[in-house]
Amino acid sequence: MDILVIEDDPHVAAALRRGLEAEGYSVEHAADGLHGLQLALRHTYMAIVLDIMLPGVHGYRICAELRRAGVHTPILMLTAKDGEYDQAEGLDTGADDYLCKPFSYVVFLARLRALIRRGGTRDTVLRADDLWLDQSARRCGRGETEIRLTGQEFAVLHCLLRSAGQVLSKLEILDDAWDMAYDGDPGIVQVYISLLRRKVDQPFGRRSIQTVRRAGYRLTADGA
Template identity: 35%
Template sequence: MLDILLVEDDRDLAATVIQYLELEGIRCDHADNGLMALELNQRNAYDAMLLDLNLPRLDGIDVCQQLRTEGNDVPILMLTARDQLKDKLDGFRAGTDDFLIKPFELQELVVRVIALTRRRSGQIKVLQCSDLRMDLNAHEASRAGTALKLSPIGWKLLEHLLRASPAAVPRQKLEQAVWGDDVPDSNALKVHMHHLRRAIDGGIGHPLLHTVPGYGFAIKETAP
């Protein structure tokens, strides 16, 4: 099931969208202002964000810009009643991936959401948490300036965890990211996470890779 964050201050519209998405098998959290959106996004790993342009407390452009500055690559579909070129250009500069003009058809919204969740945003090229850095263009990872030696699977796991950081990622999502529906055996993820932990935290500094019992793993500066 896809996990989506809807950021919309029109409660009637939000209720309609949430109900329709759930009928389509898409789980949807809701924030009615920009600051709440940032808080929810920190606590959860979403497959995409539906972000209204005009929001109280912090507008959609500022929310989008802050997420991208922090290295968050959640795909963002910006919802707006403005059909002006300037507004679209401002949104794309801030890091949104697509626009949908209000009023919109719910069927089109679902199609756009599914298309977005098939890829992560191309806006982010460097992922970072504390002194752990991953350069996607150069295909290099380092901790405190020391290059990390990662296997191809270790690289995929680290990228997936850093994209979600500081939120935890369920074990099933990590397995699917690496092996799809063909997971080798029940211990495969455990073994690769052990090697990844040694590469990231092995005598370099304070631990960044944390196990969330009964759920999955997270990369963050303090234990969940």
């Protein structure tokens, strides 16, 4: 998806989707803060359009959580709160721009395009030794060799690379890489760890994805 819209007003959300899709963007929508936060942490977008007054988790917290997690996707806040302190709080929590409702769609689109242009200059590649993962292009490889991953494999590897050197439990990986509605066996994490090892480690004589007994998994740069 190109653009994530986190907006609880169905009329505003529908209008933004129609306008953005008419401009050639693909749009994913979340109607509450928690769902929006989880999507933004799990997937890579060109930009996020974020309302402040949301059910579940408000926009300020979403913005702060994303920046704390190392997500640098450009964020355009849309809100009915137009006080200067509200704008300052939004920018201080990590938003890139702020637009008050009601707003001109022409101005909105111009602001969004400007954010996307600036955001495109950021380095979106995670690395550990010669293992790399391009978050924007959804590509992965070792050195010059590209590795084809499924969507779920990509999500698990992204989780490990983003926390390279740290031990992550099965539940932590499950929370990060699977949809919130998943209520199956946590052992699915072990299955995907095995699949990843067959693709990113074994063909290259590496052991970068390590099992830490009774604790979880860790990805290390020195995995030869």
